[in-house]
Amino acid sequence: MTARKIGVTELVLRDAHQSLMATRMAMEDMVDACEDLDKAGFWSVECWGGATFDACIRFLNEDPWKRLRTFRELMPNSRLQMLLRGQNLLGYRHYEDMVVEKFVEKSAENGMDVFRVFDALNDPRNMARAMAAVKSVGKHAQGTICYTVSPVHTVDGYIRLAGQLLDMGAESIALKDMAALLQPQPAFDIVKGIKDTYGDIQINVHCHSTTGVTLVSLMKAIEAGADVVDTAISSMSLGPGHNPTESLVAMLEGTDYTTDLDMERLLRIRDHFAGVRPKYKEFESATLVDTDIFSSQIPGGMLSNMESQLKAQGAGDRIREVMEEVPRVKADAGHPPLVTPSSQIVGTQAVFNVLMGRYKVMTGEFADLMLGYYGECLGERNEEVVALAKAQTKKEAITVRPADLLKPEWGELEAAAAKLEGFDGSEEDVLTNAMFPGVAPKFFQTRAEGPKSVAKTPAQMAAEKADKATAAHQGIT
Amino acid sequence: MTARKIGVTELVLRDAHQSLMATRMAMEDMVDACEDLDKAGFWSVECWGGATFDACIRFLNEDPWKRLRTFRELMPNSRLQMLLRGQNLLGYRHYEDMVVEKFVEKSAENGMDVFRVFDALNDPRNMARAMAAVKSVGKHAQGTICYTVSPVHTVDGYIRLAGQLLDMGAESIALKDMAALLQPQPAFDIVKGIKDTYGDIQINVHCHSTTGVTLVSLMKAIEAGADVVDTAISSMSLGPGHNPTESLVAMLEGTDYTTDLDMERLLRIRDHFAGVRPKYKEFESATLVDTDIFSSQIPGGMLSNMESQLKAQGAGDRIREVMEEVPRVKADAGHPPLVTPSSQIVGTQAVFNVLMGRYKVMTGEFADLMLGYYGECLGERNEEVVALAKAQTKKEAITVRPADLLKPEWGELEAAAAKLEGFDGSEEDVLTNAMFPGVAPKFFQTRAEGPKSVAKTPAQMAAEKADKATAAHQGIT
Ligand SMILES: [Co+2]
Ligand SMILES: [Co+2]
Numbered sequence: 001m002t003a004r005k006i007g008v009t010e011l012v013l014r015d016a017h018q019s020l021m022a023t024r025m026a027m028e029d030m031v032d033a034c035e036d037l038d039k040a041g042f043w044s045v046e047c048w049g050g051a052t053f054d055a056c057i058r059f060l061n062e063d064p065w066k067r068l069r070t071f072r073e074l075m076p077n078s079r080l081q082m083l084l085r086g087q088n089l090l091g092y093r094h095y096e097d098m099v100v101e102k103f104v105e106k107s108a109e110n111g112m113d114v115f116r117v118f119d120a121l122n123d124p125r126n127m128a129r130a131m132a133a134v135k136s137v138g139k140h141a142q143g144t145i146c147y148t149v150s151p152v153h154t155v156d157g158y159i160r161l162a163g164q165l166l167d168m169g170a171e172s173i174a175l176k177d178m179a180a181l182l183q184p185q186p187a188f189d190i191v192k193g194i195k196d197t198y199g200d201i202q203i204n205v206h207c208h209s210t211t212g213v214t215l216v217s218l219m220k221a222i223e224a225g226a227d228v229v230d231t232a233i234s235s236m237s238l239g240p241g242h243n244p245t246e247s248l249v250a251m252l253e254g255t256d257y258t259t260d261l262d263m264e265r266l267l268r269i270r271d272h273f274a275g276v277r278p279k280y281k282e283f284e285s286a287t288l289v290d291t292d293i294f295s296s297q298i299p300g301g302m303l304s305n306m307e308s309q310l311k312a313q314g315a316g317d318r319i320r321e322v323m324e325e326v327p328r329v330k331a332d333a334g335h336p337p338l339v340t341p342s343s344q345i346v347g348t349q350a351v352f353n354v355l356m357g358r359y360k361v362m363t364g365e366f367a368d369l370m371l372g373y374y375g376e377c378l379g380e381r382n383e384e385v386v387a388l389a390k391a392q393t394k395k396e397a398i399t400v401r402p403a404d405l406l407k408p409e410w411g412e413l414e415a416a417a418a419k420l421e422g423f424d425g426s427e428e429d430v431l432t433n434a435m436f437p438g439v440a441p442k443f444f445q446t447r448a449e450g451p452k453s454v455a456k457t458p459a460q461m462a463a464e465k466a467d468k469a470t471a472a473h474q475g476i477t
Numbered sequence: 478m479t480a481r482k483i484g485v486t487e488l489v490l491r492d493a494h495q496s497l498m499a500t501r502m503a504m505e506d507m508v509d510a511c512e513d514l515d516k517a518g519f520w521s522v523e524c525w526g527g528a529t530f531d532a533c534i535r536f537l538n539e540d541p542w543k544r545l546r547t548f549r550e551l552m553p554n555s556r557l558q559m560l561l562r563g564q565n566l567l568g569y570r571h572y573e574d575m576v577v578e579k580f581v582e583k584s585a586e587n588g589m590d591v592f593r594v595f596d597a598l599n600d601p602r603n604m605a606r607a608m609a610a611v612k613s614v615g616k617h618a619q620g621t622i623c624y625t626v627s628p629v630h631t632v633d634g635y636i637r638l639a640g641q642l643l644d645m646g647a648e649s650i651a652l653k654d655m656a657a658l659l660q661p662q663p664a665f666d667i668v669k670g671i672k673d674t675y676g677d678i679q680i681n682v683h684c685h686s687t688t689g690v691t692l693v694s695l696m697k698a699i700e701a702g703a704d705v706v707d708t709a710i711s712s713m714s715l716g717p718g719h720n721p722t723e724s725l726v727a728m729l730e731g732t733d734y735t736t737d738l739d740m741e742r743l744l745r746i747r748d749h750f751a752g753v754r755p756k757y758k759e760f761e762s763a764t765l766v767d768t769d770i771f772s773s774q775i776p777g778g779m780l781s782n783m784e785s786q787l788k789a790q791g792a793g794d795r796i797r798e799v800m801e802e803v804p805r806v807k808a809d810a811g812h813p814p815l816v817t818p819s820s821q822i823v824g825t826q827a828v829f830n831v832l833m834g835r836y837k838v839m840t841g842e843f844a845d846l847m848l849g850y851y852g853e854c855l856g857e858r859n860e861e862v863v864a865l866a867k868a869q870t871k872k873e874a875i876t877v878r879p880a881d882l883l884k885p886e887w888g889e890l891e892a893a894a895a896k897l898e899g900f901d902g903s904e905e906d907v908l909t910n911a912m913f914p915g916v917a918p919k920f921f922q923t924r925a926e927g928p929k930s931v932a933k934t935p936a937q938m939a940a941e942k943a944d945k946a947t948a949a950h951q952g953i954t
Contacts, residue, residue: 184696185731212692212711212724219661219693234689234766238715246768247689254662263772288765289711291723295740 003258007043007228009081009204011242012273013071014046016232019208019241021283023055025276026453027067033272034074040265042078043228044114047071048107049083050090057436057443062451065110065428072111079140081114082107086126087403088119091435092341096406097129099413103431104133110428116174116204118144120342123375124164125401131168142204143170145190147177148337149297150330152379155186159193172202172228175221178339179299180210187217191224204228208242210300212289215243215251222257233266235274239288240300246270279455298326302343309351318354325350332385333369334377345369359388372398420444480735484520484705486558486681488719489750490548491523493709496685496718498760500532502753503930504544510749511551517742519555520705521591524548525584526560527567534913534920539928542587542905549588556617558591559584563603564880565596568912569818573883574606576890580908581610587905593651593681595621597819600852601641602878608645619681620647622667624654625814626774627807629856632663636670649679649705652698655816656776657687664694668701681705685719687777689766692720692728699734710743712751716765717777723747756932775803779820786828795831802827809862810846811854822846836865849875897921 012033017025037045048068056064071080087094089103104115115134119126127143134141143165145158162173175182175190182205191203205221207214207230218229231237234244246266249259290300303323310316329350336342349366353359367389368374370381376399386397398405410430417423417433422444433440456464489510494502514522525545533541548557564571566580581592592611596603604620611618620642622635639650652659652667659682668680682698684691684707695706708714711721723743726736767777780800787793806827813819826843830836844866845851847858853876863874875882887907893914894900894907899921910917933941 183727183730211727212715212721213727215690216693216696216728219696234768238689238765244689244766244768246771247766250660250688250690250768250771251693253660267769267772288715289721289724291711291721291727292744294723294727295744 003252003256006222006226006252006257006259007204008041008245008248008259008261009044009046009206009228009230010037010040010042010245010269011046011230011232012236012269013037014049014052014083015206015230016236016241017280018049018051020236020239021277021280023051024059024280024283024454026060026455027062027070027451028453029276029279029455031070031074033269034071036265036269036272038075038078040262040269041260044079044081045071045075046081046083046116046230048080048112050085053090053432054436054439057432058439059454060451061443061446061449063447064432065106065426068107068110068112079113080111081116082112084115084117084130086117086119086130088126089130089431089435094126094403094406095434096409097403098408098410099431099434100129101133101136102410102427103435104130104139105137106428106431108134108137108139112139114140114142116142116144116176116206118146118174118176119375120146120339121336121375121377122146122161123377124161124168126375126403127165128168128401129403131165131170135169135171140171141169142172142174143168144174144176146337146339147175147182147186147190148179148335148339149181150335150379152335155189155193157378158190159197162194163198166198166201172204174204174206175226177205177207177214177217179293180208180212180214181293181297182207182214182217184213184216184220188220188224191221191226195225200225202227204230206230208240209238210240210287210289211291211293213291215247218243218248219251222252233269233273235270235277240285276455278461279457281461282456296323296326297330297338298323298347299338299343302338302347305344306347306351309348310355313351313355315355321354322350325353329353329366331379332382333366334379334381336369336374336377341365342369342374345374359385362389362392364393367393367395370397371395373402375402422447480729480733483699483703483729483734483736484681485518485722485725485736485738486521486523486683486705486707487514487517487519487722487746488523488707488709489713489746490514491526491529491560492683492707493713493718494757495526495528497713497716498754498757500528501536501757501760501931503537503932504539504547504928505930506753506756506932508547508551510746511548513742513746513749515552515555517739517746518737521556521558522548522552523558523560523707525557525589527562530567530909531913531916534909535916536931537928538920538923538926540924541909542583542903545584545587545589556590557588558593559589561592561594561607563594563596563607565603566607566908566912571603571880571883572911573886574880575885575887576908576911577606578610578613579887579904580912581607581616582614583905583908585611585614585616589616591617591619593619593621593653593683595623595651595653596852597623597816598813598852598854599623599638600854601638601645603852603880604642605645605878606880608642608647612646612648617648618646619649619651620645621651621653623814623816624652624659624663624667625656625812625816626658627812627856629812632666632670634855635667636674639671640675643675643678649681651681651683652703654682654684654691654694656770657685657689657691658770658774659684659691659694661690661693661697665697665701668698668703672702677702679704681707683707685717686715687717687764687766688768688770690768692724695720695725696728699729710746710750712747712754717762753932756934756938758938759933773800773803774807774815775800776815776820779815779824782821783824783828786825787832790828790832792832798831799827802830806830806843808856809859810843811856811858813846813851813854818842819846819851836862839866839869841870844870844872847874848872850879852879899924 053064056062117130131141231245232242237244345365370389413434417430530541533539594607608618708722709719714721822842847866890911894910
C-alpha cells in the first residue's frame with residue numbers, strides 16, 4: 001500500500017513570526033530562505049495577512065504589496081497563501097463589497113494563490129463576498145471554521161458550517177484553531193464528520209501549539225482524512241506558535257501517511273531561521289506551554305490585555321473576578337469565538353462590568369456586537385442586554401448582513417488616498433490607506449527611504465543588555 | 478463505555494530537573510509541592526536515580542538517603558519510583574551481587590516502591606540480579622527496554638527482549654526513549670506486539686520531548702494498550718525534558734482513555750515549579766526542539782561532548798568527520814544504544830579515530846566495550862577491532878556476565894567507608910561511598926553543615942547579569 005500524501009502549509013513567513021515575534025521579521029531576513037521554501041515540496045507557503053501588512057507599514061517602512069511581489073518572484077513554483085478576514089479584509093471594519101472585490105483582484109494580480117477566508121464570528125455572510133471574489137479571479141477560495149469551545153458549539157454545528165461554506169463555493173475547508181483548544185478527539189470527529197457528510201473535499205487544519213497537545217490533534221485529523229496541515233519550521237516553532245515541520249515529518253514516518261518533504265531543504269530553512277530568531281528576542285514572550293485555556297477558556301493574549309486594563313485602573317487584584325465575568329459576557333453575546341476582534345470586545349466589557357457594575361457602561365463595540373453589527377453568533381443573545389445596548393446607543397438591532405448597510409465607497413477611498421503625500425496613484429495604495437487609515441499616510445511619506453529592520457545585531461543586543469543590567473544593579477546595591 | 482484509565486508517572490522530582498537543569502534542584506524547592514503530588518492521582522512519582530544521588534552529594538551537600546526518607550514521609554499515599562542502572566546501581570562500574578542486594582534492600586527500607594531497572598546495552602544479564610533483589614524485598618520490579626534505532630534493532634527484537642525481562646520476573650515493562658527517537662508507529666507496534674505476545678502485562682512508556690513528536694508517540698502507545706506514561710508538569714517540561722502532564726490530560730479528554738488526575742492539584746504543582754525554574758536558569762540549555770537526531774542518530778548531549786573534546790584539541794572544525802565516524806564505531810561495537818555510558822565511550826573513540834587514525838589509539842573503556850566487559854550488544858562486533866583491543870590491552874574477550882568475574886566486595890567496601898571522616902556507620906553510607914568513591918569522602922566531612930542550594934535569588938541573578946554585561950560592554954566599546 002502506498003502511503004497517503006499529506007500536504008503541508010509552511011507558516012514561517014506569516015503566522016510563525018506573527019505569533020512568536022509580533023510580526024516584526026524584516027524581508028531581508030526571509031529572502032535567503034525562499035529558494036528552499038519554494039522547492040521543499042510544501043502544499044503552500046503562507047506569507048501574507050493582516051498583521052504582516054500592518055507591521056510592514058507601521059514598523060518596517062516596507063510596502064506590503066512589494067513584499068508580496070518579491071515572494072512571487074522568489075517562489076515561482078509555490079502556492080502563496082494568505083489569511084483574509086472576510087468582509088474586514090485586513091482591516092478592522094466592514095468594507096463595502098466593491099472594495100472587497102478590488103482587494104482580492106489586486107492581491108491575485110500581485111501573486112496570491114490561496115485565500116483563507118475567515119470571520120471572527122463564523123458568520124458565513126461575512127465571508128461570502130470575499131469567497132466569490134476569489135473564485136471570480138480563478139484563485140483558491142478556502143472557507144474557514146474558527147474553532148472554539150462553548151455550550152453552543154458542537155461537532156455537528158461545525159459540520160453544518162462546513163456545508164454552508166461549501167455551498168458558497170469553498171474549494172477547501174480550513175479548520176482554524178488559533179487558541180490551541182482543538183483536542184485530538186474533536187479534531188478527529190470534525191474532520192471525519194465533514195468527509196462523511198460532504199465527500200472527499202480538501203480539509204486543511206491549522207493549530208497553534210500553545211497548549212502542547214495539538215500535534216496529536218493533527219495526527220488524529222490526518223487519520224480522519226485531513227489533507228493538508230499547517231506547521232512552522234522547528235527553529236520558528238512552539239510556544240504560542242505552531243508545531244514544528246520536521247516533527248510532523250518524523251511523526252508520519254512509518255505510518256500510512258507521508259509528507260514527501262525534502263528534509264535537506266527543511267534543515268537549511270531551519271538553520272537559516274535559527275540564525276534570524278535571536279535578533280528579534282525582545283519581541284518574544286517567555287511562554288512555552290500554557291494549558292490554562294482549557295479551564296479558563298480565555299486565550300493568553302486576551303488575558304494579558306485585561307490585566308493591563310485593570311492595572312491601568314489600579315485594580316490589578318481583580319483579575320479573578322474579571323475571569324469569572326468573561327464567560328457570562330460571552331454567553332450574553334451569544335458565544336462568539338474569542339478571536340480578534342471579539343476577544344478584545346468581550347474582554348474590555350468584562351473589565352467594565354467588574355469595575356463599574358454589570359453593563360452600567362457599555363463600550364460602543366460591545367453594543368455593536370449585541371446589536372448585530374459584527375454579524376450573527378451561534379448562540380442566542382441575552383435580550384435584556386440587547387435592550388440596554390439599544391438604550392445606551394440609540395441604535396437599532398440589525399439582522400441583515402452588516403455590509404449590506406454600507407454605501408459604495410471606492411470613489412471616496414480613491415479621493416482620500418489621492419490627497420496624501422507620497423501616494424503613488426495605484427489601487428494598491430488606495431487599498432492600503434483604506435485598511436490602515438491611521439498608519440498609511442505616514443508610511444506613504446517615508447516609503448522612499450526604503451525598508452528598515454527592527455532586528456538587533458549581536459553587538460547591539462549585548463550593549464543594551466549591559467546598559468539595562470547596570471541600571472538594575474545600581475538600583476539594588 | 479467507560480474510558481480506560483491511563484496511569485501517569487510524574488517526573489518533576491527526578492528526570493525533569495535532571496534533563497532541564499543538570500539535576501540541581503534543591504530539596505527545599507520541592508517539599509511544598511509534595512502534598513499535591515501525593516494526592517493528584519499519579520500512578521507513581523519518580524524522585525530518585527543516579528544523577529540525583531550524585532548531584533546531592535557533589536553539589537548540594539545533601540544526603541540522598543535522607544531526601545528519599547523525606548519524600549516517603551511527605552508522600553505517604555504514593556508509589557515512589559527510581560531509575561536503577563542494573564548491575565551498575567547508581568554508579569559507573571559493575572558491582573558484585575551482594576552489593577546490588579544491599580542497595581536494593583536499603584532503598585526499599587528507606588521508602589522506594591518501584592524500581593525501573595535498565596542496562597545501557599539492553600543486556601538482560603546486567604539487569605537480572607537487581608530485578609531479583611527487588612522482588613525478594615516485595616517491591617515492584619520493572620524491566621526496561623532502552624529504545625534506539627539501528628540496522629540491528631527491530632520491533633521483533635524489542636518484543637523478544639520484553640519476553641526475556643518477563644522471564645526474569647519483571648512485574649511490568651518500561652519502554653524507555655531517552656533520545657526522543659521513538660516515533661508514533663514503532664511506539665504502537667512495540668506496545669501492541671508485547672501485549673499480543675505475552676498477554677495484558679503492564680507497559681510503561683517513557684519519552685523525552687527533544688524532537689517535538691513524542692506526545693503523539695504516547696498517544697499511539699496508549700491506543701496500542703500502554704498502561705502508564707511518563708510526563709512532567711508543564712512548568713518543568715519540553716525541550717530536552719518531557720511532555721507536559723496537563724497536555725496529556727487534555728490529549729485524552731473525550732477519547733476512550735482518561736487519566737483521572739486532579740486538575741486543580743496539577744495547576745498548583747505547575748504554579749509552584751513555575752516559581753522555582755527561573756532560579757536555576759544558568760543550568761538550562763536553550764534548545765527547544767531538535768530533530769537532527771533523526772538523521773544523525775547522535776543524541777544532543779553526546780554531540781556537544783564531542784564538540785568540546787575537538788575544541789580542546791584545536792580541531793573544532795572536524796565535527797562533520799566525527800559525526801560520520803560515529804555510525805562506523807557504533808557498528809564495530811555491535812550497535813549499542815547511545816546512552817550513558819556507551820554514548821561517551823563511542824563518542825570519544827570516534828574523536829580519537831578522526832584525530833589519530835582509526836583505532837590507532839583505543840580508550841580503555843572502548844576496548845572493554847569491544848571485549849564484552851560491559852555486556853553483550855545486539856549486533857556482531859567487528860572481529861578486526863576486537864583483535865586490536867586485545868593487542869592494545871593484553872586482555873581477553875569475555876562472554877560471561879561481567880559481574881561474574883567480581884569477587885565478594887561488601888567487606889572491603891565497609892572497611893573503606895569506616896576509614897572516612899564523617900562516616901555515620903550506616904550501610905547507606907557504605908553504599909554511597911561504594912558508588913561515588915570520588916565524591917563521598919568530601920561529602921561525609923561537610924555533611925553536618927546541612928544542605929545548600931545552588932539556586933539564585935532574583936537579586937543575585939540581576940547583580941551577576943549586570944557584572945557580566947558590564948564586562949561584555951566594556952569589551953565592545
Ligand atoms: Co494562526
Ligand atoms: Co529520561
